[in-house]
Amino acid sequence: MKLELRGITKRFGAVLANDHLDITIPSGTIHAIVGENGAGKSTAMRIAYGFYTADSGEILVNGQARDIRAPRDAIALGIGMVHQHFMLVRPMTVTENIVLGAEPGSAWSLDLRKAAASIRALSEEFKLAVDPDAVVEDLSVGQQQRVELLKALYRRAELLILDEPTAVLTPQEVEEFFAILRRMRGQGKTVIIITHKLSEVLAISDDVTVMRDGRVVGNLRTSETNAAELARLMVGRDVLLRVEKRPAKAGATVLSVRGLSIAGRDGGRRLDNVSFGVCAGEIVGVAGVEGNGQTELIEALAGLLPESQVSGAISFGGRDIRQLSARRRREAGIAHVPEDRHRRGLLLEFSLSENVILGVHYRAPAVSGLGSVLLDEPAIQRRAELVIREFDVRPPNASLPARALSGGNQQKLIIGREFELPPALLLISQPTRGVDIGAIEFIHRKIVALRDAGCAVLLVSAELEEVTALADRLLVLHNGRVAGEVDPVRATHEQIGLLMTGGHL
């Protein structure tokens, strides 16, 4: 199916989200749409899927102008969309989820058997390996995504729009997923993939459209471009894709972990007898497929897990800190940038200045007067302005609620807050998840600068490129154990990937 957007314009209040977009997607191709957060790529695709209607412009399907006013119009035309956040009913089976909204049978009876059979056939045709009778909540994230694909295919989609489909997948799952997309292309389907990961664009797409500030700034053939050019188009300036750093000058051991084990709430082991150390002035990276104990490791070190779940020795600066609360650990100089900034890192409804004192709100300079009870608003304001200036938080307005910032700016605010402690040990998890390329570069430079100032850094990231680029030493976690320690410069991604999935070098 050939899809054309012509002169599509969409305005949200004062923001011009899409400004006269012209995008042509030929039939039977995989087409990537890239751009930073807020560039307007999702808006354009939601217009194509009927979630929004354009203020002006037209949509052509196979050369004919079509009026798409709601998702059901798009579905009727053969357009399907898989959202970044899955829209599945977790306690229901795959079949029940897929037929939802288009239930087979009459009003009085529901014929699921026939539906299950055709879902099974579809699954086999595209080698999706999804059992129609499985319950969705028992499936892995990758499988759930394939259920979403099946949902679109079951409704006879000829063109699939995928919004950031790889954000939730492990490197292995990404490979499988790309193989599925290629099979779909082979069957004549058209695929649009929205992403901001350049390596994936280059790996999977035939053509690529680059968007910036609501406009199309480039329509390229993937084979004729490269990552640097795409990044420059996306950001509007040259971007350093590599991290520049000198060899680490490691000092004394700051953090020492011996035989650390963590029990989950369900009694299972999240971390099993893990030992390692982090020295001043070095970055120790932790690689691993998500859910292999990284989250628990960081939370245990930050003092956020109940003591009963943690066993083993944690010493910081030569002193046992297992008994210390999160507050005392921060006072001792342990900063923590959490993996999920919305859940842990920010008070979204609070202003930037209120967020900047989280964790140090009870002591000087945040409080003064009446025996250190009253918040010292001018001092808090000054600290907020300092963080905003030093960490380039935009818009630079300390009274805005944190919710009003983009993901990258929220992350810069958290990093600024933690770096201003100042820390002797930084625990930093997924530092650039959902962050624009320009901000990624900035954050990486700041982390290296902190290391060079003598801070010990423990870095967890699901992005292999990120940990290998930043870390001076790299631990690989698998199933709660350290599967190996590698030199991030010498080891190949294949070798690390092997350790991540339980293999041996």
Place this chain on the structure above:
Amino acid sequence: MKVLRDLFFPLIAVACAFLVGALIVLLVGDSPVETYRLLLGSAFSWPDGIGYTLFFATPLIFTGLAVAVALRGGLLNIGAEGQLYVAAFATAWTGITFANLPAVLLVPLCCIAGLGGGAMWAAIPGILKARFGSHEVINTIMLNFVAVALVGYLTQYHYRMPGDPIMETGLIGAGAHIPRLGAFIPGLPARIPLNAAFLLALLSCWLVYVLLWKTKWGYEIRATGQNPAAAEYGGVSIRKEVVLTMAISGALAGMVGINEVLGYRYRYYDGFSDNYGFTGIAVALLGRNHPFGVIVAALLFAVLQRGGVPVDAFTQLVSKDIVLILQALVILFVAAEAAFRKGGRGKGEGGSRGKGEGERGKGEGERGKSGKI
């Protein structure tokens, strides 16, 4: 600007409630103009109307504040009714037991007993939540029944004056009386029970405002209410905050006893509360959980309460139930507005956020929409 916007929607909600109320009066077959004249006119007459309206508003300010503080801390305290009964009884008990103390000692002692009683009663569901994770809504509701039964029992079997046919205790010592405002304001007769507790209510609003927004303790309460996981990350003990917030909430509800016992009846009178604890939820809701909003909302509800009697007496067909209907309508429209805000947020804010945030804001709007369906 922000203040105006915050005022705008509650005002619309109140206006809508009165409009629908007028339709109901019309349907019943009476004159809305006449009904509203009686309803509102009596509240603003001097001295009785204003005096009684402020007197009625006093307990609502306390309970509204109690609910608002708890909500700021992420807790829904439906137990203000029970807390104020326990507190009022504790206040009266202190006033009776230490009846011979001089006023400078007895008044503060009675107040402390009331605050302590309310705080203690509210801390129970707080502790249950902190230790066992049991939900405060269930426990506060249940403790309402326990509280009413407990103070009823104590009144009936231990503190009722012999031969008194009414469920009430004996009188508190004269030293525990707090002055009626008629003593200071010319033209306000002393028979009107408006007393110093009203000033205490206004002072409490200011203190709660300072506590919540100007101190580190308030920061921790609000942070816990807004995002407990983030507060925990910031070194706040969630368990401690839950108990503390409930205790503060209960103490505020308990101050109703000061108005009732020390300023009005000078004894504990069983069943005195006209659902103050529950109306407090509506007051907090209409007042947007802000101490100053609570004052305005409490005054509105007091006006309605005061106006019900003349409506009952002087209209042909409308009974004072119109007050309940109006209160319910106000709550309904305030709630509708909250839902409206949630649904409209994506689009409304997408515009004001600036470029960087356009896409995500819209995504939220969508989820809001699908959530409603």
